[in-house]
Amino acid sequence: MKRVLPLFLGFILLLPLSIASASWAYxxxxxxxxxxxxTxxxxQPEDVGQKIGKVTKYSDREGTYRGNFSNMYPKGTGYYAIExxxxxxxxxVRTGEDTYILAIQQGAYSGGPEMRTIWxxxxxxxxxxxxxxAWAAKVMQKRRA
Incomplete structure (x- = not known):
């Protein structure tokens, strides 16, 4: 029994946590x-309207995240409406001083559990x-006695 516990714990620690380098489609x-x-x-700056949000989570690791997530832009990068x-x-998406790039909606994003949740x-x-x-070991000891 004393050997089984360390082996089991070692097995759990070796389970893959699906952390991989990003291979995003785009x-x-x-x-x-x-x-x-x-894209x-x-x-053009004159076509950019009001700020509507910003990147709240950046990661270059593949996975699903909550919030205004990006796999390209750092936290704090602004999102703007287009007139x-x-x-x-x-x-x-603001990429520099008076520089913006077009981002086209592809559909709903269902953010999944973050790595913290998995841990x-x-x-x-x-x-x-x-x-x-521990319970099984206690039961075995009582049976031997």
């Missing part, structure tokens, strides 16, 4: 629950496993 930003593919098309276009169709899940599983092994 650069994107997420705004208001929708994913926008970043190479510039938006004469619906936000449901396209937005402008809590593994921690909970580990605690339950340790408690089960």
């Amino acid at each position: 650069p994107f930003v997420v705004y208001s629950g929708h994913i926008y593919q970043v 190479t098309q510039a938006v 004469g276009r619906s936000r449901q169709e396209a937005i402008a 809590w899940l593994y921690t909970g599983i580990g605690i339950v496993a340790v408690a089960c092994f």
Whole structure:
């Protein structure tokens, strides 16, 4: 029994956590629950409207995240409305001083659990496993006595 617990804990620690280098299909930003593919098309500063949001989470690691996420732009990068276009169709992303690029909506983005949530899940599983092994060891000791 003393050998089983370390082997089990070692096994849990070796489970893959789906952390991988990014291999995104395209650069994107997420705004208001929708994913926008970043294009190479510039938006003229005179066509840019009010600021509507900003990147709240950046990661170059593949996964799903909550909030206004981007796999290309750092946290704080601004999103802007485009005069004469619906936000449901396209937005402008600020890439520099008076420089904006077009991002076209591709559909709804369903943000999944962040890595923190997955770590809590593994921690909970580990605690339950340790408690089960401790209980089983106690039962075995009582049977031997």
